[in-house]
Amino acid sequence: xxxxxxxxxxxxxxxxxxxxxxxxxxxxxxxxxxxxxxxxxxxxxxxxxxxxxxxxxxxxxxxxxxxxxxxxxxxxxxxxxxxxxxxxxxxxxxxxxxxxxxxxxxxxxxxxxxxxxxxxxxxxxxx
Amino acid sequence: xxxxxxxxxxxxxxxxxxxxxxxxxxxxxxxxxxxxxxxxxxxxxxxxxxxxxxxxxxxxxxxxxxxxxxxxxxxxxxxxxxxxxxxxxxxxxxxxxxxxxxxxxxxxxxxxxxxxxxxxxxxxxxxxxxxxxxxxxxxxxxxxxxxxxxxxxxxxxxxxxxxxxxxxxxxxxxxxxxxxxxxxxxxxxxxxxxxxxxxxxxxxxxxxxxxxxxxxxxxxxxxxxxxxxxxxxxxxxxxxxxxxxxxxxxxxxxxxxxxxxxxxxxxxxxxxxxxxxx
Numbered sequence: 001x002x003x004x005x006x007x008x009x010x011x012x013x014x015x016x017x018x019x020x021x022x023x024x025x026x027x028x029x030x031x032x033x034x035x036x037x038x039x040x041x042x043x044x045x046x047x048x049x050x051x052x053x054x055x056x057x058x059x060x061x062x063x064x065x066x067x068x069x070x071x072x073x074x075x076x077x078x079x080x081x082x083x084x085x086x087x088x089x090x091x092x093x094x095x096x097x098x099x100x101x102x103x104x105x106x107x108x109x110x111x112x113x114x115x116x117x118x119x120x121x122x123x124x125x126x127x
Numbered sequence: 128x129x130x131x132x133x134x135x136x137x138x139x140x141x142x143x144x145x146x147x148x149x150x151x152x153x154x155x156x157x158x159x160x161x162x163x164x165x166x167x168x169x170x171x172x173x174x175x176x177x178x179x180x181x182x183x184x185x186x187x188x189x190x191x192x193x194x195x196x197x198x199x200x201x202x203x204x205x206x207x208x209x210x211x212x213x214x215x216x217x218x219x220x221x222x223x224x225x226x227x228x229x230x231x232x233x234x235x236x237x238x239x240x241x242x243x244x245x246x247x248x249x250x251x252x253x254x255x256x257x258x259x260x261x262x263x264x265x266x267x268x269x270x271x272x273x274x275x276x277x278x279x280x281x282x283x284x285x286x287x288x289x290x291x292x293x294x295x296x297x298x299x300x301x302x303x304x305x306x307x308x309x310x311x312x313x314x315x316x317x318x319x320x321x322x323x324x325x326x327x328x329x330x331x332x333x334x335x336x337x338x339x340x341x342x343x344x345x346x347x348x349x350x351x352x353x354x355x356x357x358x359x360x361x362x363x364x365x366x367x368x369x370x371x372x373x374x375x376x377x378x379x380x381x382x383x384x385x386x387x388x389x390x391x392x393x394x395x396x397x398x399x400x401x402x403x404x405x
Contacts, residue, residue: 044161044403051150071404084168087324105160105402116167116397 036066043075055079070100074109081113089113132355159405166396173345173355175392180292181214184285185221186232187228187272189263191337193373197221200341200381207385212393217289224296228275229259266340269298276344279351286348293392294346297356301377304363305335328378336364337373339380341390355391359384 043058056079062072077092093110100106177179183204187195201221201261207214260268275281314328343354361380367381389395 040405042355044405045164047403048161061143075403076402078165081167081401082165084170086167105404109401112399112401116169116399 010057015121032065033069036062036069036072039065040069040072040075043072043079047067047079052079052082056083068099070096070103070106073099074103077113078109081116082120086117152197156200161403161405162295162400163403166397166398166402167395169390169395171394172357172391173295174281175214178217178291178293178348180290181208181212181217181392182217182285182289182292182294182297183208184219184294185224186297186299186341187224187263187269187275188299188301189268190265190300191404193374194377196299196301196377197224197270199374199377202386203378203381203385204295205387211389211395214392215291217292219289223276225259225272227281228272231275231278231281232259247288263300263322265302266300269300269395273298276346276353276356281351282348283344283351284350289348291348293354294348295343296346297342297344298340299342300338300340301355302338302340303335303373304338304362304364305333305367307331307333310334326363333367334360334364335367337369337380337383339377341381341384343391345391357387359387 016054025055039058039062043055043062047050047060049054056076059076059079062069063076066072073092073096077089077096080089080092090113093106093113096106097103097110160320176259184203186197186200188200198221205216205218208214212344259271263269263272276296285294286292308331311327311329312330315327316324316326339361340359342356342358345354346352347354360382363376363380386395386397
């Protein structure tokens with residue numbers, strides 16, 4: 001019995017996993033990841049020069065190219081925050097944390113964001 | 128218009144810890160983290176575009192006798208509005224709101240002349256004939272005075288007098304406060320090798336301070352109607368041996384609230400730092 005038939009008959013899950021890994025390792029996916037990384041780097045560069053709209057454009061492209069790129073979502077959230085688009089910022093932070101829940105930088109950013117957002121949403125006195 | 132976030136100490140400590148953590152990570156992992164300053168714009172809670180001028184009319188105030196909370200609040204808000212809003216601040220004498228409330232009280236239902244059905248079926252204390260306390264010591268003493276803010280005819284008349292400005296008024300209660308209990312504090316220790324350690328220690332402490340409870344009410348000077356109101360509560364406690372003047376406590380507490388007050392009527396930018404990731 002060939003390896004392929006063993007996979008097909010006995011280990012369909014393994015076969016699926018192997019297929020997924022093959023596709024992830026494919027040149028097209030690697031290109032998308034690399035392009036996303038370039039967009040993120042370019043975005044950082046322009047954000048440091050104060051060109052936040054351009055940065056947003058780059059980071060939006062990056063998350064389109066690689067929807068699993070937590071850093072890109074984090075940067076996008078920061079940029080939305082800077083532009084006052086707080087609902088979009090929250091969504092992007094939450095997506096970043098969903099992808100990378102243990103990232104302390106993203107969590108810190110999100111907590112600072114929430115502090116501002118909570119402050120502005122309602123009067124403080126509970127009584 | 129740029130406002131600093133309140134609770135400066137906590138913020139600066141958090142920011143310092145945050146920066147230190149980022150720096151350590153940058154050293155450890157190369158430059159894949161970029162700290163960047165941002166300014167988050169906050170939209171005003173009210174539309175004040177129909178107004179060119181603002182009148183901080185005065186407050187019904189009480190609590191500590193060491194601070195004239197009415198006068199100090201008016202002075203502080205006017206100076207903040209002058210520098211941090213687009214509206215022109217009207218310099219006028221404070222309205223004697225407590226006297227106004229007392230006078231209106233004498234007219235009975237004229238103070239709150241809406242039928243009970245307009246008020247969710249609830250008659251205000253004045254309409255029920257509740258007397259106004261002469262001295263305001265606690266929150267319940269303020270309640271009977273609150274109906275003065277609902278008197279649209281009175282505020283419309285004030286609005287006409289000052290050419291239809293946005294009117295800022297409300298109540299301020301600034302009261303002394305004390306609390307005893309266990310408090311955790313950090314104690315510095317040196318071991319036999321001279322190494323410094325900071326240990327958290329729980330100690331029983333008697334503390335005293337103040338509570339500030341302002342309610343800001345924004346009234347449309349053209350109609351006399353309330354546009355928006357918001358209430359806050361801030362407190363500060365010191366070691367009972369520490370002798371802090373009431374006025375400096377008042378300013379410390381107001382300092383925490385002023386950005387919130389300003390954000391009701393003008394857009395603010397809150398400065399902060401975030402980390403961009405590669």
